[in-house]
Amino acid sequence: MKRFLFAATMTMFALSLPLRAAGDAAKGKEMFAKKCVMCHAADGAGAPAMKKKFGDKLKPLGGADVQKAKDADLIKTFKEAVNHKLIAKSITDADMENLIAHVRTLK
Numbered sequence: 799m800k801r802f803l804f805a806a807t808m809t810m811f812a813l814s815l816p817l818r819a820a821g822d823a824a825k826g827k828e829m830f831a832k833k834c835v836m837c838h839a840a841d842g843a844g845a846p847a848m849k850k851k852f853g854d855k856l857k858p859l860g861g862a863d864v865q866k867a868k869d870a871d872l873i874k875t876f877k878e879a880v881n882h883k884l885i886a887k888s889i890t891d892a893d894m895e896n897l898i899a900h901v902r903t904l905k
Contacts, residue, residue, distance in 0.1 A: 820869075821892070826900030829893055833885055842904040860904035869898050 837848045842859030877886045
């Protein structure tokens with residue numbers, strides 16, 4: 799019985815790991831302020847000029863579409879976006895995890 803409880807506990811722990819952001823949201827907020835605010839606005843809703851330029855393509859970062867996406871999908875989308883190419887080259891994997899952790903706070 800003890801083995802079963804231990805195995806069940808470890809399984810639940812392992813399944814919950816992907817639900818937690820791996821990055822540091824405070825560090826991500828600092829980076830967001832330096833590299834992202836000009837287009838995405840402080841609240842992630844999108845700067846007015848960018849909303850006008852990109853319309854529905856500019857998803858609010860606190861919106862359901864972004865928030866329900868897996869971290870790996872957000873990273874892929876970020877890296878593949880034409881207007882993110884230069885920024886993506888200067889951001890490490892740890893930086894991306896921090897940015898994602900911050901984006902998760904914009905709900």
